[in-house]
Amino acid sequence: MVTLAEVAQHAGVSASTVSHVLSGKRSISATTRQRVEQSIRELGYHPNAGARALAGKRSNIIALMIPLRTDMYVPVMMEIAIAAAATARTHGYDVLLLTGEEGPDAMILMDVELEDQRLPLLRQTDRPSVLIGLPADTDGLTCVDLDWSATGALCVEHLAALGHRDVAVIGEAPAVYERHTGFAERTLDGLRSRARETGVRVLHRPCDGGYDAMAVTLARILDERPATTGFVVQNESAVEPLLALLRQQGRAVPEDVSVVAVCPDQVAVQASVRLTSVAIPAQEMGRYAVEHLVAKLDGRGGDEVVLIVPELTVRASSGPAPAAS
Amino acid sequence: MVTLAEVAQHAGVSASTVSHVLSGKRSISATTRQRVEQSIRELGYHPNAGARALAGKRSNIIALMIPLRTDMYVPVMMEIAIAAAATARTHGYDVLLLTGEEGPDAMILMDVELEDQRLPLLRQTDRPSVLIGLPADTDGLTCVDLDWSATGALCVEHLAALGHRDVAVIGEAPAVYERHTGFAERTLDGLRSRARETGVRVLHRPCDGGYDAMAVTLARILDERPATTGFVVQNESAVEPLLALLRQQGRAVPEDVSVVAVCPDQVAVQASVRLTSVAIPAQEMGRYAVEHLVAKLDGRGGDEVVLIVPELTVRASSGPAPAAS
DNA sequence: AGAAGCTGTCGAAGCGCTTCGACTGCTTTT
DNA sequence: AAAAGCAGTCGAAGCGCTTCGACAGCTTCT
Known part of the structure; x- marks a missing residue:
């Protein structure tokens, strides 16, 4: 396993410089940046998520709470999950599948009920979350759902x-x-x-x-x-x-x-x-959920309820009513 | 956030003692153990996964690689995923949803093709993995599938x-x-x-x-x-x-x-x-996959190919062939 | 009675990373 | 020409945890 320290040594700079190249939180000269990036590539360095989470106080993990029951809208759930995972990756997050109750920093709840048991706990923590589905009281919550x-x-x-x-x-x-x-x-x-x-x-x-x-x-x-x-x-x-x-x-x-x-x-x-x-x-909801969550984690954007406007596509199963006989 | 150190202080013991209570890797007297457990409960302590991974050199995370295409056997995939997540939890692991290629320590691959592109990489890393599905060459791999x-x-x-x-x-x-x-x-x-x-x-x-x-x-x-x-x-x-x-x-x-x-x-x-x-x-496969993976992570059990014996249930759609006319 | 072996506990090192303060050598201002 | 500012870099501290070696206080063997 390649560590940040090894990259630093290979590039002839300090560890903190490498870290800054990675995070962009401090300006780095173009030449140094390139040298570091080169080393990263050559050594095949991959930051250790755990260490990152520890030091940086943020886990880069989003939890997706899926319902255990598989009796309903399974394809919908699956699509949401996949879209969420893909979107998360583009933002540098990973998606954790949660079937139980407790979770990490940020989470997405699926299959929300009107008076969902999980809401009280959700409201009192300051972990950002997004619900897919609308509970009765959306106060202080971010929700995405089809209207x-x-x-x-x-x-x-x-x-x-x-x-x-x-x-x-x-x-x-x-x-x-x-x-x-x-x-x-x-x-x-x-x-x-x-x-x-x-x-x-x-x-x-x-x-x-x-x-x-x-x-x-x-x-x-x-x-x-x-x-x-x-x-x-x-x-x-x-x-x-x-x-x-x-x-x-x-x-x-x-x-x-x-x-x-x-x-x-x-x-x-x-x-x-x-x-x-x-x-x-489904995909749109999954994508929205993650994007809102990431925004919240970045301190942007507050609570909001997004209702997706439905669209009806006319195909072959509907036509004029038969003349009343 | 409650840390291990706080628990230790609250219980009047050292941090390492608390850690040992948690991991069971060292014997602890019954009285101390109880005191520590009590403190854990009172303070609502939850170990930090990142720190744990860092110090312990193991992430307790299993990656589940799901296919991006949603055109086939979606319910099956979903059931596998859910079963895997649930099983993982009982072993203290979490499941990460991966849609891309690179992943953490241990992983489960779904939707394996006969000459799967991912296999060469898999074989050369020493990260344990389980495939759901059988490639052409199963040498050095652990696979679970229906026969x-x-x-x-x-x-x-x-x-x-x-x-x-x-x-x-x-x-x-x-x-x-x-x-x-x-x-x-x-x-x-x-x-x-x-x-x-x-x-x-x-x-x-x-x-x-x-x-x-x-x-x-x-x-x-x-x-x-x-x-x-x-x-x-x-x-x-x-x-x-x-x-x-x-x-x-x-x-x-x-x-x-x-x-x-x-x-x-x-x-x-x-x-x-x-x-x-x-x-x-589906559920059985998900469960098997995780259990094998956990066994491998624990150093138990090597590569093996498990073929689940199929079972036919007679219902109302089959009966004696009509008399030849 | 002393050696040897346990058991239960502690302290300290260190995992890989981020971040803060400090420092160097410039350029810009007054 | 001295003061002030800034870009670029480094060192060190520390995140929360595991684990290893050490050691104190016992029990057991010879």
């Missing part, structure tokens, strides 16, 4: 504009509502209030992923509201079952019924019908 | 036992074969050789995920081998499209055709037909 309320609104709006008057919302699994993760409720709120404005009737049903659960849910929906012609699906793993069931019942998409999904674009284009969807910008 | 060859064999065997004589294999996306990730080829090898033994005819077609690609592939298969009654699907994202297409063509599962998938159990039970499948033991 779920606007997402919901966008979905009905699209269907309303196409003439649909009865819309069913296939929600997340009941467990998600019980956990009060917030985004599900917010979507629904946005959706309902826009529905009121546009004169659309909305029926909401939570639904577990998978074919069987979807079958039951769909039957109930069509039983209660036989005139339903529009579906908004928030649960990724309910999309394909829904399409299969509709097909099976002879309801053509998009001629008879329209489906709007909230899911990553990748899912939308791989479905059996190319789905009109509002994208979940 | 894909046996997996393939298991799939045909099951279909053969049910009387199927013509089996089609829906493979991974062509890109996977081009990248030579190995597992796809191995599965096929195992499958073919067992097919030969059991007198089953096999037709293999790579297939991108999604509905459209599957439709094309299926049409080609049925065109070439109209008598096909068994399907082995290795590409997770082709499963649901296949089921939808079969349904659409009036081929009942499992009465007319049987389908065996290779996918995580969760996917198998959420599909529109509960799938007979060979599970991909």
Whole structure:
């Protein structure tokens, strides 16, 4: 292992000079700088992160708290994690995967609940953090999330504009509502209030992923509201079952019924019908989270809540409502 | 921040004594130990990882190299990552997410290719590592993977036992074969050789995920081998499209055709037909990887290749071949 | 009874790095 | 021409921890 001292010796300067070349915190003459950089390259020097953290009082590590449960939006989580790791690297940080509770200096929390248990502790430490997701009270916190309320609104709006008057919302699994993760409720709120404005009737049903659960849910929906012609699906793993069931019942998409999904674009284009969807910008969230965190660590930027504006992409699963018969 | 020195003072002992209580590398009297532990608790002491790494010459950090591309087996990757992180914690290690090339002391590589670019570097450093996946040459390496060859064999065997004589294999996306990730080829090898033994005819077609690609592939298969009654699907994202297409063509599962998938159990039970499948033991692999790594770091255990024995679970998608007509 | 061996504790060195104060030799100001 | 300022460099201290050698006070062996 090559140390800073060895580099210094090789370049014929003192250790502190090398350190200053590295950090740029003191001016160094061009010739000295070049000599040092040359030595660093020749010796293949890599600073020791531990020593750096010790002496410099900062760890250059960002913790990413991922939920242990793997029952939901796994692809989304993964994308966020990868984007976060990649972004962190460009800022000289590394990302630590945390499944437990305690962590290092700076952290990103995923899967935040409305009344998240971790918030009180977060607020009282001065470690910077960024939440992905919005708790009930965002005071003193930095959060990034998709604007779920606007997402919901966008979905009905699209269907309303196409003439649909009865819309069913296939929600997340009941467990998600019980956990009060917030985004599900917010979507629904946005959706309902826009529905009121546009004169659309909305029926909401939570639904577990998978074919069987979807079958039951769909039957109930069509039983209660036989005139339903529009579906908004928030649960990724309910999309394909829904399409299969509709097909099976002879309801053509998009001629008879329209489906709007909230899911990553990748899912939308791989479905059996190319789905009109509002994208979940996982990568963007991951990137934002890290960038805000780095800014905070540098003393720049304070608390803020960033809501990403949703975008709806029209694909093949939505069309004009059939003429009322 | 509470330091070891403060704990020592509070407990009325020297710093080294506290350190020994923590590490257990020297015997400490019960009374002293208790006093120290008490102080640790009262003061809320947490060792500084950086200092520890510096002094102890070991970082307690395991790097997990995840592939940047998010086009494949994302749920599997995620499960592995989470299992690895959780296991690492129980051994006092943390997991660092690496998307780039260089890393810390110990690492886990995912998504290993047959002739992986990273291997030469790996072999020449003495940093312990574990690969998830099998390269062509495993000499001097520790690897964990599902026994894909046996997996393939298991799939045909099951279909053969049910009387199927013509089996089609829906493979991974062509890109996977081009990248030579190995597992796809191995599965096929195992499958073919067992097919030969059991007198089953096999037709293999790579297939991108999604509905459209599957439709094309299926049409080609049925065109070439109209008598096909068994399907082995290795590409997770082709499963649901296949089921939808079969349904659409009036081929009942499992009465007319049987389908065996290779996918995580969760996917198998959420599909529109509960799938007979060979599970991909993602969590197990993650756990194994970390445990081997920790053993190596402790100087125990050398290089070895662990192939996890596949298990086939019979569900509702496979049954006796229809009587030849 | 003395030698030998334990056990439990301490002090000090040092891990690789950052940073602060100090110093040197200039250039600029008054 | 002396004072003041500055760019560029160095030395030393110290971050929080582990670990090694030393040693005091016992117990056990011969």
